[in-house]
Amino acid sequence: MTRDRIISRFIDVALLATLAIGMWMVFFYAPIESEMGIVQKIFYVHVPLAWNAFLGFGVVFVSSFRYLATRDPRWDARALAAAEVGVLFTTLVLITGPIWAKPVWGIWWTWDARLTLTLVLWLIYAGYLLLRRYVESPERRAVLAAVVGISGFVDVPLVYFAIRWWRTQHPQPVIGGGSDSGLDPRMAATLWVCAAAFLLLFVALFRRRVAIEQMRRDVDVLRDSAEGSAA
Amino acid sequence: MSWLIAAYACVAIAVLLYLARLVKLRRELSRQLAHRPRIQSISDGRA
Numbered sequence: 460m461t462r463d464r465i466i467s468r469f470i471d472v473a474l475l476a477t478l479a480i481g482m483w484m485v486f487f488y489a490p491i492e493s494e495m496g497i498v499q500k501i502f503y504v505h506v507p508l509a510w511n512a513f514l515g516f517g518v519v520f521v522s523s524f525r526y527l528a529t530r531d532p533r534w535d536a537r538a539l540a541a542a543e544v545g546v547l548f549t550t551l552v553l554i555t556g557p558i559w560a561k562p563v564w565g566i567w568w569t570w571d572a573r574l575t576l577t578l579v580l581w582l583i584y585a586g587y588l589l590l591r592r593y594v595e596s597p598e599r600r601a602v603l604a605a606v607v608g609i610s611g612f613v614d615v616p617l618v619y620f621a622i623r624w625w626r627t628q629h630p631q632p633v634i635g636g637g638s639d640s641g642l643d644p645r646m647a648a649t650l651w652v653c654a655a656a657f658l659l660l661f662v663a664l665f666r667r668r669v670a671i672e673q674m675r676r677d678v679d680v681l682r683d684s685a686e687g688s689a690a
Numbered sequence: 691m692s693w694l695i696a697a698y699a700c701v702a703i704a705v706l707l708y709l710a711r712l713v714k715l716r717r718e719l720s721r722q723l724a725h726r727p728r729i730q731s732i733s734d735g736r737a
Contacts, residue, residue: 501697508701547708551701558697660705667712674719681723 467666474659481653489649501559503649507657508548508555509577513615514661515545516584520612523605532676535601538608539591540668542584544661549581564628572621573629580618583611597679 485503492499518541526534556574557567568574587607594600622629633642634650642650 497691498693500694504698504701543708547704551704554700554704555697558693558700562693664705664708664712667709667716671712671715671719674716674723678719678722 463670467663470659470663470666474656474663477652477656477659481649481656484649484652489646490643492646495563498559498562501555503653504657505552505555505559506650507654509552510654511657511661512545512548512552512580513619514658515541515548515665516580516612516615518665519545519584519587519608523608526601526605527609530598532597532601533673535604536669536672536676537665538605539588539672540665542587542608543668544664546581546584546588547664548657548661549577549584552577553581569628571627571629572625573618573627576614576618576621580611580614583607583614587611 481503485500489500489503491497519538522534522538522541525531526538556577560569561567587604590607591600591604594603621627622631634647
């Protein structure tokens with residue numbers, strides 16, 4: 460078994476264990492919130508998904524810079540993988556948010572700063588993935604994608620600080636939000652375990668996607684050499 | 691309770707669908723890489 464496979468297996472086992480513990484904590488350990496009731500437990504997937512989506516776009520940002528500096532296609536593959544998982548997680552943030560909002564606010568959606576900027580973030584990186592699909596030349600595609608990946612990251616701090624800078628329908632921060640914020644210790648413990656589970660999920664999906672991109676490059680090289688020989 | 695189940699189900703389904711897509715992609719690329727000797731022999735023959 461190669462070193463990579465051992466690491467992947469370890470991550471998978473840790474992911475399943477953390478996910479199982481996290482789900483047990485969500486349903487049997489964390490208390491039911493007094494105002495919102497049981498629906499508040501959506502929080503334990505909604506928030507970790509958002510945090511890890513930010514992480515994904517951070518990886519796109521760093522990898523894109525590294526690609527432009529080195530022109531090493533492995534950095535481009537990392538940026539692509541992180542963008543895909545980031546878009547998946549942001550999609551789920553945009554689905555779980557309205558499912559939570561409807562019973563609590565009475566509406567699925569409102570155009571407040573946090574929600575709108577999150578939608579814009581999704582559009583930027585969905586556009587990034589579309590761009591990659593429609594540019595033929597690999598070098599040109601990687602450069603254009605890197606530029607979008609870097610510039611699109613501007614929206615991440617805006618999404619994060621939106622609820623601190625503006626009055627929004629979206630709740631104010633419960634972690635790092637100042638003296639008025641805070642969580643019940645059992646809620647906080649559950650949130651951290653769920654955040655760890657989604658971080659491991661991010662890493663597991665990211666590694667798989669990067670490996671696939673490596674295989675795709677191998678196939679492309681093979682095809683090019685076959686076509687070159689045939690010509 | 692149904693809202694909660696709906697949210698968790700959406701997350702589980704989406705992650706499983708993405709994982710299934712990765713498995714499908716990987717299988718397809720493995721199949722193409724497995725044809726490597728044949729592609730190379732064809733190109734060698736042409737050369």
